[in-house]
Amino acid sequence: MNSEKKPLLAPGHTACAGCGQAIAARLVIDAAGPNTIVANSTGCLEVFTTKYPESAWEIPWIHSLFENSAAVASGIEAALRYLGKKEAINVIAQGGDGGSADIGLQAISGMFERGQDILYVCYDNEAYMNTGVQRSGLTPFHSNTSTSPAGCASYGNIRPKKPMPEIALAHGIPYVATATVAFVPDLQRKVKKALSIKGPKYIQVHVPCPLGWRHAPELTLEIAKIAAETGLYPIIEYENGTLVGVRKITPRPVEDYLKPQGRFKHLFKSPEEIKKIQAIADTNILKYGLAASNKP
Amino acid sequence: MNSEKKPLLAPGHTACAGCGQAIAARLVIDAAGPNTIVANSTGCLEVFTTKYPESAWEIPWIHSLFENSAAVASGIEAALRYLGKKEAINVIAQGGDGGSADIGLQAISGMFERGQDILYVCYDNEAYMNTGVQRSGLTPFHSNTSTSPAGCASYGNIRPKKPMPEIALAHGIPYVATATVAFVPDLQRKVKKALSIKGPKYIQVHVPCPLGWRHAPELTLEIAKIAAETGLYPIIEYENGTLVGVRKITPRPVEDYLKPQGRFKHLFKSPEEIKKIQAIADTNILKYGLAASNKP
Amino acid sequence: MMKEIRIHARAGQGAITTAYLLGYSYFLKGMYPYAFPHFGAARMGAPMNAFVRVDSKPVRLRSQIYQPDYVIIADPTLTRGFNCFSGLKDDGIAVVNQREGFEVPKVKARQKLYVVPATEIAMKAFGKPLGNTALIGAYAAATEEFSLKELIEAIKKRFSGKAQEGNIEAAKQGFDFVLKQKSAK
Amino acid sequence: MMKEIRIHARAGQGAITTAYLLGYSYFLKGMYPYAFPHFGAARMGAPMNAFVRVDSKPVRLRSQIYQPDYVIIADPTLTRGFNCFSGLKDDGIAVVNQREGFEVPKVKARQKLYVVPATEIAMKAFGKPLGNTALIGAYAAATEEFSLKELIEAIKKRFSGKAQEGNIEAAKQGFDFVLKQKSAK
Amino acid sequence: MREFLEGSLAVARIVKACKPGVISAYPITPQTHVVEELANFVANGELNSQFVNVESEHSAASVVLGSVAAGVRSYTATSSQGLFYMSEVIFNIAGMRLPLVLTCANRAISAPISIWNDHQDSISLRDSGWIQFYTENLQETIDFHLISYRLSEDKHVMLPVMVCMDGYTLTHGIETIDMPDEGKVDSFLPPYKPLYKLDVENPLSLGPLADPDYYMETRYAIHQTHKDVLEIIPKLALEFSKVFGRHYNGLIEEYHTKDAERVIVAMGSVCGTVKEVVDELRAKGKKVGLLKIVAYRPFPAEAIYEALKNIPKVAVLDRSLSLGSYAPVAAEIKAAFFGKKKKPQVISSFVVGIGGRDITKDSIKEVLRLVNGREKSNEFIDLKPELLKEEYEQ
């Protein structure tokens, strides 16, 4: 992948050591290539790549606000169409899970509905990290965050993850996929595949956050891998509404995933709560047919 | 249905003669009953029922803005929970298709995600009527509106209806249904059913608009009926994600529906365009198994 | 010298078109009309006004019209419980659409009132109950503010095809209807 | 009389906790500390400052600290290419965390410098490389601004269980380490 | 060419002549007709432009932000709630130094909801860094749209411009205008050549984070540019008059102020009504006049000072409020005279035409009557006492 080319996201950015989003963002832009314009929501990625006067980006990049990257990208795409350059140039809108599933959802929905030729990438680190780990719509059940704290009257976040891929799918767009920073070729293939399709595309990438998840920085990729292997983060791919790809797994117990993360520490006092999380994984495994055994 | 009770939406409101939304709104609130608090988005319904100093509402009612009725209702629901009154009182958030599928979508999505015990009713007249018939996300394909005008370079609205019921469904809420003002008992049953279920509910009601659709005022119910009978407006019902009810039809040609409406007049110069609309109906009929013949 | 016209109608009865056609007829005479509507959050059927203020130099006054020189009433039922003639100049002229079996209130001594079967004329002329052009025809004859020629020009600008013919016909009949009444006097 | 303390650390090294514990120790003496952080959009590892300004009456001055009486440097690598002592009063005192094989820049004649193996102490005391409490212990001994008693009170307020014990132990060792150095002189 | 046109359609026509490559807007009364007519032009192939229908004003503003950043001239229009819903983007566009023209069809703000005219919407965004023009009639409205594109894209300016026209009164009013022909428009307004844009050939990063070491200077730069704009506008107006033969000062307009004893200061369409009253009273030998503020941002303090310094009695009409303080325009007019030797004896402040309350000649005469008395602050004209009673009984 760009083996000899210099990366399009330069070093010297100010992400935390071991930031999963920093890895994924570089993999995505390298897969997209230099003829790409990126509109970025406010969030860690924006902050750690473009603190004036230094930018880590090697491609044309714009940040406006937290909730409007899909709309800004829509304007860029319209401008390129007006200029007759759309065929030659990719437009990517990207943001964190909060900027995508919560405050940015309406702009994304509008962009989907208009059928604009844009790839939206959601870097899912499962909370508002830039502001200090508050819950988002994609924060998993029972996760301990600063606005869904565990306490004597609480086990953490009370709601399951908002099913963003399904919501994107429901819009009837041609391409929807989940990916993870742990499976690099799969992620980059999906980005290229998406960009080869005309119309709105949505990719949601699971990116561990050592700070917010409270795991050792060297475990970033390992934890992402376990997330997929437990079934808690199904790696799936839809084209024109049909499930065309599923990353098969030999399911591991969710404890393997929860254990190394501080955000789930409180659960190990109450095993029955962990069962509930295992149930979520089991549902996913059935729903998407993740178990390798399911293979024909 | 409240046969002797006085209606909870009083006469003297200023809707156009034959307004489908006026009919549906009364049917909904009468089905919900007097122990109901309503949060209403800006739109025709709000304007024609509460022009100071007169209100047509017999129940506690609030209007704040165009895009926030679901959030205002969320606050009301939270307040009732705090007061320990939630069990006794229904909370309904309602708005037009624009206030629901476009500018209000994010607030609705948030309310769904929080799992709040609220029924959201979308009165789908398929355009922004209050401001003079501009297209919305729920405006049908090829419909002639003031912002999707038919012209020598256009057949009207270029996009299909945004699949709101599917989007609501994708949120994993316990109850999602479509209804139409043409089938009164079905509509009122669904309202009651919805209110009997705890959690977020979504009902989308098809309500013809004589002004915006440019049809004779006496045809309001007839046209709504034909919409269902052509398959262009499938009447469906989901509980906990599974399709539990479908209104079967003996499909009629879409021309029956398009003919009496000014917004589709321009299509009769180009039959092949009408075919495209027939195709939409046919897809619906297959997708939801609408054809009576499909009955076991 | 400035003239002020107030139109009473129901939303949907084309008061704004009426104002536009009136204005355009003046415009064709090289005058400076300012035509503007006023509605409540109007729905079809709700009472509303449109206004035309016209002068030989550009009109700058932006307020509504309270002392009209002329009043046009597209629907006489509007006079129920509400005085559509309020403020009409003492020598003012009112052109009112006729409605079978509906009494139009009396006007003051020096005021002139012309009741015109505009809806009927329109029905005959082009089969729609839109009496606007007939009323403006009548207005032209009653006030002699502009000629039928200008009005027909205006109609041509606004309508095309059958609608154009029909409305021109209606305008003429409205005009003649009033002429007869006048000569009758 | 007002005293100003500037803490240099990397985001994640607990500079704010350090400022809090310092402030709280003064607070227990009945003084009026104002402790506040300053970060760029800090990420773990990025250089940042925290400040404590303390006085016998409520502190009102809100600016950052440019002429500190005391400087605490949690990570000597911060002195690479950047003068952490800038503005340190001529008779100021600096307490610096030791880092094996890392040269700490010299200070001016009348300034005092204490290099403390705080990380090491912390590792021994509670197995985490968080030298804050050891550094504050050292600070207490070096400046005599407050006693070990107050610091231990503060630590008790902030930490509980094993963390508490460990940090108290670390504070003591930091304190003693400097005492020794002093008496050595 | 002399035409009889509704204000909204006239604006649509001039915007069409300016050839924006991207148009995005969201419907709101009374802005709708402008956008609908532009949609018609595109639907009929009369205008080659990307017309982007969006799901909200927040996105409408964001879309044009994106398209201008990509180097294409763009247009949007809104009102009232819509302007507020996009307010975060409004500040953002100015801060990013992107040139744009937005038509604001002025309307009151909720609650209570009102679709009628006052200036609260655009006035409440006066801090944003946008240039703001308020127009009196349709001719001025279209001419200033043209001037605004030139101004906005001037490489010494690079700031967005808001053309504020009174809702209904102008948007739905039909009057005679001289529509500039497209040839002349092209000569006055060359194609947009961006100073900076999103370009794969020369990849810039737009919209970075600025910490305390850098932020303050970016605000200062905008503020300085506004000062420059006070110089640039009259130059542009002059150039405009050369091409189109219509003369504007661009900042203010003085109407019988020279020898006046009482002068009304106002913005927007009410100025027409005031002029009528001025003529009437002048005919009766009363020395009254009008100072019309055309450019409200940048605030032409110097020009206003010169125009009013010798006027004994000044009445400022505000069509918006800063609830709990001085009405916005009045406050700045008063501020303009602090510490000056020459100044009016009285500057009284009046609140008129809020939420569509009709402003009649009598309203203006009442103002002129009251300005003779002692200084008034936020004096509401045309209030209905019976409603106030109701208010205070509760």
Next chain:
Amino acid sequence: MREFLEGSLAVARIVKACKPGVISAYPITPQTHVVEELANFVANGELNSQFVNVESEHSAASVVLGSVAAGVRSYTATSSQGLFYMSEVIFNIAGMRLPLVLTCANRAISAPISIWNDHQDSISLRDSGWIQFYTENLQETIDFHLISYRLSEDKHVMLPVMVCMDGYTLTHGIETIDMPDEGKVDSFLPPYKPLYKLDVENPLSLGPLADPDYYMETRYAIHQTHKDVLEIIPKLALEFSKVFGRHYNGLIEEYHTKDAERVIVAMGSVCGTVKEVVDELRAKGKKVGLLKIVAYRPFPAEAIYEALKNIPKVAVLDRSLSLGSYAPVAAEIKAAFFGKKKKPQVISSFVVGIGGRDITKDSIKEVLRLVNGREKSNEFIDLKPELLKEEYEQ
């Protein structure tokens, strides 16, 4: 009880003591710690309240709008972009006459994006009808939260209140405060008894449309209430001092102004720094002073006039801009003196601490130096010339 607390935690503690039944907020730096601490209280069962996590500030404000309308005391907090994103709701809440307390952790506005402190966010909502307090230190901050609930729910007021505290300086600053004990809080702040609410027993319709016949009076009513609030605040402050023993004027604070030759007018935490400088210079025999504005809305023009009328030289510090015109606070101070016989010779306006630029004692001394010269307007302090060069070279 004497405690050493971070500002955000202190605010959370006092809010807890006020027992709001519904709390809804959306995270934004530097407001986050307040909300996080409240979440902790709820998670640990220390506070019985519905904590509603929302998807945006627009909804946070809408949720509390709904909960107050349903008759339950509510709370929210935000900053900067968040305040702008909810601005439409902000105006709406005031227009609907709903009582509410919002903490604004003051922060600069994008673009460029900055998480650091200035006053642009809350200042730009000064027209909204909200009452606004700006606090100097943590003690004042918590005390005014308490006062704000009382004020807001007073049946002669029924308006929302924004308590504006400087981001970082106060939100993240840790200092000694006296935390009111809950018993006293209860005696000062009785449970909320709504004048009107959504109630199935007595079904009201809230938020109707008001046409030109009715709208204007609703604005007038709010404006009149603001005038009344100028009377009510000092009364409440007195009552507060009786219960808690801390004395506030509530509108302004005068610090060595009586005999002063030079007075700085300021709001918020910078007042502390100014007081330090005042003491320093007083020690050197320099007659300088500070006028702190605590209540910015309603604007206490009368009190300010009385405090400044005999001061020869006044320097107004603004921590926000109205780009292209006078800085907001300066404009109103100047306006307050128009037509008055007694007034300062000089009122100079200075812009300080924008986007987190540190305000030092030297910054204040520079201001005091410059105020001796001729009148300054929007004079920026602590600009970096090298950045300006870069600015104009491009």
Next chain:
Amino acid sequence: MFGPLIAKPGSSRKNKTGSWRIESRPKFLKKNCIACRMCVVICPEGCISGKEKNTFDCDLAFCKGCGNCAYICPKQDIEMVREESEAAAKNKKE
């Protein structure tokens, strides 16, 4: 009048929308009515009432003359008649 808010539920009844009828109004023939109540249920104004068969009628003070009742009546027992006629009739009487 804080707000303003509307304290009187159903006060829209003050607003007699019957005057909006321009063309025609419903005539309830009261011959073949089967009391199916359809007209009651679908009237946009909610201004039709009745109990037994052939007792149903609308309140002309509110009826806007949309015609849906006549259209939906399964027995064609409601008929739309020109608005004038009645007034005319009345006239003739005089």
Next chain:
Amino acid sequence: MFGPLIAKPGSSRKNKTGSWRIESRPKFLKKNCIACRMCVVICPEGCISGKEKNTFDCDLAFCKGCGNCAYICPKQDIEMVREESEAAAKNKKE
């Protein structure tokens, strides 16, 4: 500096984040490397480069010492060593 905007792509390279390393840094042993490039691909800083086997190394000017390269290397050919040691080593030399 309108905007401001950043005219120099990749200018973040000015910011030497290597100084952030507190605990440890990677040591590329260059013995068993099979040039799978995994370390290159997953380094959050994108600061590892190399072509043939056993040529891979990272740019310590940027490496933050997160340890992912060492963790992922299939051949355990990267090892995290305490940051001090080298400096110490260096010291000793002197």
